[in-house]
Amino acid sequence: MTALPPPTGEPLAPADPGTPPPPPEVGGVQDWQRLSPRMLLVHPVRAIRSMIVPLVLVVFGTTRGDGNSFWFWAAPVFAVLAVLFGVLAWFFTRYRFTEEQLQLRTGVLSRKVVTAPLDRIRSVDLESTPIHRVLGLTKAKVGTGVDDSQIELDGLTRDQASSLRVYLLQRSGGADVDEAEEPRAEGGSGDAAGAGGPRRGEDTELARIDWGWLRYAPFSLSSLVVVAGAVGVLGQFGDDLPLDETEVAQDAWGWVAAQALLVLVAGAIVVVVLGWVVVSTASYVLSWWNLSLVREAGGKIRTTRGLLTTRSQTIEEAKIRGVRMTEQFLLRFVRGAELTALATGVGSDGTTRLLPPAPRRVVQEVGHALLEEDGPLTMTLTGHGPRARRRIHVSRQWGTLTLAGLAAVPTWWLDVGWFATWPWWVPLAVLVGVGLLNVVIAENAWRNLGHALTDRHLVVQTGAVIRTREVLERGGVIGWVVHQGLFQRRLGLADLTATTAAGPERVVAPNIPLGMALDLADAATPGMLQGWRT
Amino acid sequence: MTVTQPSSVPDAAPLHEPAHQVSPRAVRYWALQGFLGAVVVWAILFAVYWFVPDGVKQWLGPVFVAILVYTVVEQALEPLIRYRRTRWEVTGERVFAQTGWLSRDQRIAPLSRVQTVDTERGPLMRIFRLANVTVTTASAAGPIRLTCLDTDVADRVTAELARVTGQTRGDAT
Numbered sequence: 001m002t003a004l005p006p007p008t009g010e011p012l013a014p015a016d017p018g019t020p021p022p023p024p025e026v027g028g029v030q031d032w033q034r035l036s037p038r039m040l041l042v043h044p045v046r047a048i049r050s051m052i053v054p055l056v057l058v059v060f061g062t063t064r065g066d067g068n069s070f071w072f073w074a075a076p077v078f079a080v081l082a083v084l085f086g087v088l089a090w091f092f093t094r095y096r097f098t099e100e101q102l103q104l105r106t107g108v109l110s111r112k113v114v115t116a117p118l119d120r121i122r123s124v125d126l127e128s129t130p131i132h133r134v135l136g137l138t139k140a141k142v143g144t145g146v147d148d149s150q151i152e153l154d155g156l157t158r159d160q161a162s163s164l165r166v167y168l169l170q171r172s173g174g175a176d177v178d179e180a181e182e183p184r185a186e187g188g189s190g191d192a193a194g195a196g197g198p199r200r201g202e203d204t205e206l207a208r209i210d211w212g213w214l215r216y217a218p219f220s221l222s223s224l225v226v227v228a229g230a231v232g233v234l235g236q237f238g239d240d241l242p243l244d245e246t247e248v249a250q251d252a253w254g255w256v257a258a259q260a261l262l263v264l265v266a267g268a269i270v271v272v273v274l275g276w277v278v279v280s281t282a283s284y285v286l287s288w289w290n291l292s293l294v295r296e297a298g299g300k301i302r303t304t305r306g307l308l309t310t311r312s313q314t315i316e317e318a319k320i321r322g323v324r325m326t327e328q329f330l331l332r333f334v335r336g337a338e339l340t341a342l343a344t345g346v347g348s349d350g351t352t353r354l355l356p357p358a359p360r361r362v363v364q365e366v367g368h369a370l371l372e373e374d375g376p377l378t379m380t381l382t383g384h385g386p387r388a389r390r391r392i393h394v395s396r397q398w399g400t401l402t403l404a405g406l407a408a409v410p411t412w413w414l415d416v417g418w419f420a421t422w423p424w425w426v427p428l429a430v431l432v433g434v435g436l437l438n439v440v441i442a443e444n445a446w447r448n449l450g451h452a453l454t455d456r457h458l459v460v461q462t463g464a465v466i467r468t469r470e471v472l473e474r475g476g477v478i479g480w481v482v483h484q485g486l487f488q489r490r491l492g493l494a495d496l497t498a499t500t501a502a503g504p505e506r507v508v509a510p511n512i513p514l515g516m517a518l519d520l521a522d523a524a525t526p527g528m529l530q531g532w533r534t
Numbered sequence: 535m536t537v538t539q540p541s542s543v544p545d546a547a548p549l550h551e552p553a554h555q556v557s558p559r560a561v562r563y564w565a566l567q568g569f570l571g572a573v574v575v576w577a578i579l580f581a582v583y584w585f586v587p588d589g590v591k592q593w594l595g596p597v598f599v600a601i602l603v604y605t606v607v608e609q610a611l612e613p614l615i616r617y618r619r620t621r622w623e624v625t626g627e628r629v630f631a632q633t634g635w636l637s638r639d640q641r642i643a644p645l646s647r648v649q650t651v652d653t654e655r656g657p658l659m660r661i662f663r664l665a666n667v668t669v670t671t672a673s674a675a676g677p678i679r680l681t682c683l684d685t686d687v688a689d690r691v692t693a694e695l696a697r698v699t700g701q702t703r704g705d706a707t
Contacts (some may be wrong), residue, residue: 299681344672383539413593447582461537478671479643479678482549486636492545499643499676506675515546528642534547 023515027120032094032105035155038135041094042155043086045131055166095153100134100519102168104144104151116151121320122142122344124165126312133310133450142313165314169300192458202297207355207366209291214486216357217284218277219330288356294364301341303354313352321476321502322457323367324351325377327360328466336355341370342472342503350503376457376471381450387491388511394487396442441465451509451520458498458524459507471488472507478501480521480528484514549640552623552630560620560682563662564613571630572605622680624691627698631678641678647671648699653692655685667691 018069028074081403088108104114131482132138138161142151156164196292240305240382289307299317304310322342327412331337340353354370355363364377371377445464452459458477461469488494496509496517520528579598586594616635623630627646635638652668659665665688669681680691 042579177625381537383537383541385543387543447537478673479641479676481642481676482638482640483637489638492543497675499671499673501672505673513543514544514548515544517542518546518549528628528644530547531625532549532552532642534550 026340032096034094035090035153036137036157036160036286037090038137038157039090039155040087041135042131042137043090044083047082047086050082064372073450090155102151104153107531109336114151116142116144118168123315125150125314126161126165127309129309140169165312169314170298171315203334204295205292206295206301206369207291207293207362209288209356210358210362213356213358213362214281214284216331216334216336216359217281219281219282219334219336220357272435284356291356293354295369315341315343317351319502320370321500322470322472322507323370323377324355324471324503325360325363325367325469327468331357332467335360339363340365340503342500344472344476344501350501350505371457371471371473373454373456375454376452376459379452379454379459381452381459381461382516383450384446384493384509384512384516387447387493387513389443391488391493391511392446392449393439393442396438396445400431400435400438403434404428449511451516453520453523458507458520460507462508466500470503470507472498472500472502474524476502477525480525482514482517482521498524545640552621554622555622556617556622556682557662557664557687558617559662559684560664561604561613561617563628563659563664563682567608568609568612572609575605576602576691607664620681622683624695629678629695631680632684633679633681636638641676643669643671643676643678645695645698649694651695651699652690653688665689667695669695 006360009420017322045113080534085108089106092108092111093104093106095102097103097118101115101117104113106114121142123141123146125143127139127141128137136158138156138158139152139154140156140161142153144150154165239450255441286307288305291303291305294302294304295317296314300314302312302314304312320341320343324340324342326338326340327336336357337360338353338357341352341354343350343352355366367377368374404427407430411424411426441464445462448461448463448467450461453474456474458472458474460470460472461467477498477500479499481495481499482492483495483497485495492514493511494514496512498507498509498521499505500507509520512520518529518533522533537600579601583591583594583598585587585639587680599672612635619632619638621632624645628642628644629648631644632641647674651669652670654666654668655664663685664682665685667683667688669678669680671677680688683691
């Protein structure tokens with residue numbers, strides 16, 4: 001399966017897994033390659049799809065009689081132009097491999113060349129939309145791990161893509177061996193840094209989708225957005241219902257109308273709940289179909305998933321500096337959690353989703369397998385004590401005061417228009433209602449707040465509504481920021497930030513007692529604070 | 535549940551402050567910069583006060599006076615306090631900076647993880663012969679700014695940092 005090199009598609013002797021393969025064409029700079037000509041079929045489909053809304057509008061406009069005949073003729077012309085442009089783009093898009101680099105040339109009018117050093121390549125993502133899959137094509141995104149820019153090769157054949165993936169990551173895996181041997185940061189973090197490096201052997205599967213997990217789908221908040229949007233659309237139709245005609249309720253048929261209204265409201269709620277369940281389940285199935293999370297020989301982590309659009313993401317394990325377990329409050333009720341990898345310069349924001357909402361136990365097991373250490377996701381953490389509790393509660397209530405103040409100004413001092421109808425107790429209601437809510441949130445935030453240090457990892461848990469536990473490899477800590485606001489200084493608290501290149505580039509332990517913060521930083525990266533502790 | 539609270543949280547001494555203070559000229563620079571900023575704020579306040587109707591003036595007046603007093607007090611106190619609290623240090627292998635006048639922000643990074651060293655002089659800073667040195671690492675959360683150094687000191691620090699970090703291999707992530 002390790003047919004090399006990808007661009008030419010020439011058959012090659014299968015390489016020994018783990019040994020660095022020869023460059024694509026031995027001893028020479030290769031010719032520029034085009035992407036698969038089958039992309040010429042994809043471009044028109046895309047062009048038409050992007051034109052479909054304007055086209056429909058134009059057609060509707062003209063059939064209504066108030067349309068402009070110019071646009072009626074112009075729309076197809078634009079569609080043809082778009083197709084033509086797609087063909088030109090394909091014609092002018094070429095890539096090649098040199099001995100050190102992958103180069104991509106794009107652009108019809110303004111030419112652009114993007115390059116990636118082969119031994120800096122950290123991730124290869126393959127993505128196939130349904131159109132791609134019908135034509136046997138794949139889009140490959142190649143990430144170099146240092147900055148966010150990715151090289152996108154849209155339109156490789158499936159075989160090309162899979163051998164490209166193997167080839168690129170083998171190249172970089174070979175190069176990473178010497179990198180792991182060099183001393184990392186001062187402060188003895190080097191002992192932790194070498195772990196997760198390239199290894200030989202068989203692929204092991206860390207996780208596979210279990211359809212029992214589908215029960216967690218409705219508890220995912222991301223689908224709430226979709227349903228809320230749908231409800232909004234329904235609300236538009238709701239305006240057409242005769243609910244405003246209150247006079248109806250006053251005549252003899254009043255109670256009948258009232259009953260009908262009740263039924264209608266109950267029905268709407270049932271529809272929303274059902275809609276939520278259906279939408280969330282469907283989107284869960286669509287994006288996580290056939291999920292498999294595999295640790296490949298040579299220290300790569302690969303996820304494959306997707307029903308219609310299939311995705312395969314491969315990250316070098318050495319670039320995974322930690323994981324994040326997320327449990328939002330709905331999932332907490334049913335002991336569910338999600339798992340995300342924190343990696344350097346890979347994916348959006350350095351995070352790659354590894355597991356969908358799944359049983360917390362599974363998330364912990366998979367996370368531990370990935371971290372190669374037991375405990376970080378299950379261990380009991382050290383809380384931040386009573387002063388942190390006070391600080392969190394007080395700072396939360398500032399928000400309450402602000403909101404109440406914002407409500408007070410229009411209620412008590414602005415007697416114009418709609419504001420004049422606000423009764424005098426609105427600010428008090430805001431004060432009490434939001435205040436109680438904030439008490440609950442603050443208490444939750446304090447109860448969830450904690451930290452720990454294991455042999456190899458720094459663990460920080462935060463959050464009230466969404467509880468997140470971030471586990472960061474100690475070797476991945478670049479530096480520290482100890483921030484103390486005015487009020488925190490008086491309470492002896494600090495926000496401790498471990499800066500890192502992975503994930504969102506920081507792990508923050510808020511409102512941690514200063515002594516604990518310094519002890520934690522000192523222990524996590526011995527020597528970093530040396531000479532500055534008292 | 536998964537978090538246990540500590541039985542006692544002893545008070546702890548903060549880190550030692552970094553060794554070096556910034557250039558004494560920074561006080562005048564901060565004072566001038568603060569004054570220019572305050573002038574803009576005052577101008578806006580007076581302009582707004584001029585145009586609002588009389589009814590609003592009654593309660594807007596005290597608010598504006600409060601803001602005015604605050605800016606004046608801030609002008610008087612901030613530069614000196616900031617000068618006392620802004621400190622920096624570059625040891626053989628680490629860089630440490632402390633900033634903030636009401637809050638305190640201490641940043642530490644090992645030089646082996648430093649990616650770029652930038653020197654920057656604004657027009658106002660050039661009048662006072664000052665420069666900022668910004669040390670960035672691979673983390674967007676951890677740039678370390680040594681503010682308002684004497685230009686000569688800044689040049690020396692930059693050269694030294696460039697020399698040390700130039701010896702580091704790898705991509706410092």
